[in-house]
Amino acid sequence: MLLEQIEKENDIKKISETDYDLLAQEIRNFLIDKLSKTGGHLASNLGVVELTMAMHLTFDLPKDKIIWDVGHQSYTHKILTGRKTGFNDLRRYGGMSGFPKPKESKSDAFGTGHSSTSISAGLGYARARDLLKEDYQVVSVIGDGSLTGGMAYEAMNNASQIKSNFITVLNDNTMSISKNVGGISQHLSTLRSANLYHGIKKGVEVTLEHTPVIGEPMIRQIKKAKNSLKHLVVPKMLFEDMGLTYLGPVSGHDIKKLCHILQEAKKIQGPVLLHVLTEKGKGYEPAMKEPWKFHGIGPFCIETGEAVCKGEKKPGYGDVFGQVLCDIAAKDEKVVAITAAMEDGTGLRQFHKLFPERFFDVGIAEEHGVTFAAGLAAAGMRPVFAVYSSFLQRGYDQMIHDVALQNLPVIFAVDRGGLVGSDGETHQGIFDLSYLSSIPNMTVLSPKHKWELADMLRFAFRLDGPVAIRYPRGEAYEGYQEFRMPIELGKSEWIYKEKHIGILSVGHMFEEAVKIRDILVKKGYSVSLVNARFVKPIDQDMIREISEDHEYLFTLEENVQIGGFGSQVLCFAEKERLPIRVINMALPDQYVEHGSVDVLKRELNFDENSLANKIIDEIDHKE
Numbered sequence: 104m105l106l107e108q109i110e111k112e113n114d115i116k117k118i119s120e121t122d123y124d125l126l127a128q129e130i131r132n133f134l135i136d137k138l139s140k141t142g143g144h145l146a147s148n149l150g151v152v153e154l155t156m157a158m159h160l161t162f163d164l165p166k167d168k169i170i171w172d173v174g175h176q177s178y179t180h181k182i183l184t185g186r187k188t189g190f191n192d193l194r195r196y197g198g199m200s201g202f203p204k205p206k207e208s209k210s211d212a213f214g215t216g217h218s219s220t221s222i223s224a225g226l227g228y229a230r231a232r233d234l235l236k237e238d239y240q241v242v243s244v245i246g247d248g249s250l251t252g253g254m255a256y257e258a259m260n261n262a263s264q265i266k267s268n269f270i271t272v273l274n275d276n277t278m279s280i281s282k283n284v285g286g287i288s289q290h291l292s293t294l295r296s297a298n299l300y301h302g303i304k305k306g307v308e309v310t311l312e313h314t315p316v317i318g319e320p321m322i323r324q325i326k327k328a329k330n331s332l333k334h335l336v337v338p339k340m341l342f343e344d345m346g347l348t349y350l351g352p353v354s355g356h357d358i359k360k361l362c363h364i365l366q367e368a369k370k371i372q373g374p375v376l377l378h379v380l381t382e383k384g385k386g387y388e389p390a391m392k393e394p395w396k397f398h399g400i401g402p403f404c405i406e407t408g409e410a411v412c413k414g415e416k417k418p419g420y421g422d423v424f425g426q427v428l429c430d431i432a433a434k435d436e437k438v439v440a441i442t443a444a445m446e447d448g449t450g451l452r453q454f455h456k457l458f459p460e461r462f463f464d465v466g467i468a469e470e471h472g473v474t475f476a477a478g479l480a481a482a483g484m485r486p487v488f489a490v491y492s493s494f495l496q497r498g499y500d501q502m503i504h505d506v507a508l509q510n511l512p513v514i515f516a517v518d519r520g521g522l523v524g525s526d527g528e529t530h531q532g533i534f535d536l537s538y539l540s541s542i543p544n545m546t547v548l549s550p551k552h553k554w555e556l557a558d559m560l561r562f563a564f565r566l567d568g569p570v571a572i573r574y575p576r577g578e579a580y581e582g583y584q585e586f587r588m589p590i591e592l593g594k595s596e597w598i599y600k601e602k603h604i605g606i607l608s609v610g611h612m613f614e615e616a617v618k619i620r621d622i623l624v625k626k627g628y629s630v631s632l633v634n635a636r637f638v639k640p641i642d643q644d645m646i647r648e649i650s651e652d653h654e655y656l657f658t659l660e661e662n663v664q665i666g667g668f669g670s671q672v673l674c675f676a677e678k679e680r681l682p683i684r685v686i687n688m689a690l691p692d693q694y695v696e697h698g699s700v701d702v703l704k705r706e707l708n709f710d711e712n713s714l715a716n717k718i719i720d721e722i723d724h725k726e
């Protein structure tokens with residue numbers, strides 16, 4: 104097995120050229136086998152096996168730097184840098200990350216997870232190399248989907264000024280998670296068809312060379328004609344016009360050709376963009392047929408490609424959101440939906456199908472998505488931007504400057520709020536209650552179960568300013584269905600009314616709050632439970648009421664403590680000098696690594712038993 108040789112020698116350059124294709128096949132089989140057990144990002148990785156091998160054959164890691172964009176496609180890179188065994192625990196707590204991590208390997212030059220950062224980081228490396236008079240190659244690897252992110256253009260614009268070698272490899276498989284969208288995607292397809300032009304040109308020359316007598320003079324004539332033809336057929340090169348030398352497009356599955364053109368790219372002074380054509384999911388039939396389904400997957404059956412799921416899958420919060428939004432949109436033609444390349448993940452597929460003219464996929468462009476929504480709202484529409492919590496971090500200024508300052512009625516459906524698990528630090532949605540609450544005019548809600556999400560979404564349309572509704576990844580909680588008071592601005596909801604200890608829980612932490620209360624009640628404590636509903640504005644009357652006959656108020660939120668819901672409650676109680684001790688139960692001021700959410704909560708002492716003990720310690724310690 105060549106993979107064993109790689110694992111032993113940790114150097115692909117020792118593999119004979121005649122074995123490259125065999126090694127590529129072994130890597131594909133390995134990825135399919137391992138990910139069928141652990142899940143992960145399969146399709147993207149199957150598409151870059153040869154490209155990654157060619158880069159490792161051409162460059163000398165860790166001296167030379169490869170910076171991956173998003174980094175979800177770095178599994179072959181990890182195999183080739185001594186981490187083959189890491190795939191037994193891919194994305195599990197304490198195991199190997201699904202993204203490049205400098206702390207994991209010196210060959211991971213830059214940590215990634217959010218899209219469109221690679222060219223900026225690569226340019227930073229290249230500038231530092233030149234200033235420090237060091238000598239190494241810098242290669243940023245960006246996908247066509249990530250190239251829909253505005254940051255990439257800021258970086259290319261800036262890269263045009265560098266005089267030394269800096270390579271960007273554009274991995275073009277025509278896919279983002281779903282089909283890629285927008286002008287750059289169209290431009291890339293014209294460049295791909297230009298390849299067709301080059302193919303025709305080559306074909307004509309070869310034919311003429313074999314045509315006796317008239318061949319030569321004819322070739323000279325046609326060459327002249329071809330140059331004028333080229334400017335008709337091959338479009339103006341965006342990249343060349345931005346000052347980058349454009350090479351390609353070349354096949355991303357021909358290792359020898361890739362090595363050759365990478366060697367050429369190394370010789371060019373200044374910024375180079377190498378356009379590589381790959382197939383997402385290559386080598387695994389089900390992933391080639393449905394690359395969007397195999398972008399990020401759980402464990403699956405290799406023979407059928409079907410997910411291996413334990414028991415019947417209940418609808419996720421995103422599914423509930425998508426369904427309710429369709430109901431609302433059916434009655435209000437002003438309702439429009441926006442996604443930033445996450446149609447399926449945010450539950451908008453049905454909306455897209457039912458209302459195609461009111462559905463907008465802006466590409467991986469969250470900043471633009473926010474201000475686009477602001478424009479729609481200013482013109483009288485009711486935009487809903489469905490977006491993952493950690494990706495919305497990109498649009499913080501736009502939420503302030505373009506939406507809230509003008510008090511425009513944009514609804515933010517903030518999915519993946521709280522711990523998401525396997526994707527780790529870059530994807531945990533644990534800052535959103537802080538960054539959203541800090542925005543004046545922004546109303547922030549979080550539902551305790553799926554019915555409350557539906558009610559909150561309908562309520563949001565009744566507000567005439569910006570609203571964010573935040574909910575987690577995973578199945579929607581279906582308990583306490585009978586608790587469905589009408590939503591009233593700034594009003595929370597009594598669930599159990601006792602004395603002495605109060606728990607005030609935010610959103611889906613309600614599930615834990617119920618369990619914590621059960622533990623305490625079984626130990627003889629008197630415990631009230633309130634569902635906060637509103638993260639902003641907080642329910643000041645409720646807090647005053649609780650402080651009349653409770654000694655303790657424990658706030659509970661799956662968000663960092665700093666700037667979160669609990670910190671607002673604490674400030675208010677202090678300001679009003681309320682006779683109650685407020686203790687925030689929130690996440691610490693740190694990044695949370697990958698792992699299953701249950702394991703992460705135990706490790707963070709954020710599971711119901713740890714939290715119940717924290718409450719008891721607080722009370723016993725005080726009394």
Ligand SMILES: Cc1ncc(C[n+]2csc(CCOP(=O)(O)OP(=O)(O)O)c2C)c(N)n1
Pocket residue numbers: 147150172173175176216217218245246247248249250274276278279280383443444445467469494497
């Ligand atoms: C800021 C941000 N928004 C959205 C995502 C989610 N996301 C991860 S990969 C991906 C598609 C990337 O497409 P491409 O760059 O073409 O890579 P491919 O999977 O096709 O290899 C998206 C939208 C993200 N990681 N970061």
Ligand SMILES: CC(=O)[C@@H](O)[C@H](O)COP(=O)(O)O
Pocket residue numbers: 144173175216398399448519523526576
């Ligand atoms: C790599 C990336 O950013 C996305 O593929 C992300 O992993 C999707 O997350 P979900 O699995 O929660 O939809």
Ligand SMILES: [Mg+2]
Pocket residue numbers: 246247248249274275276277278279
């Ligand atoms: Mg792509």
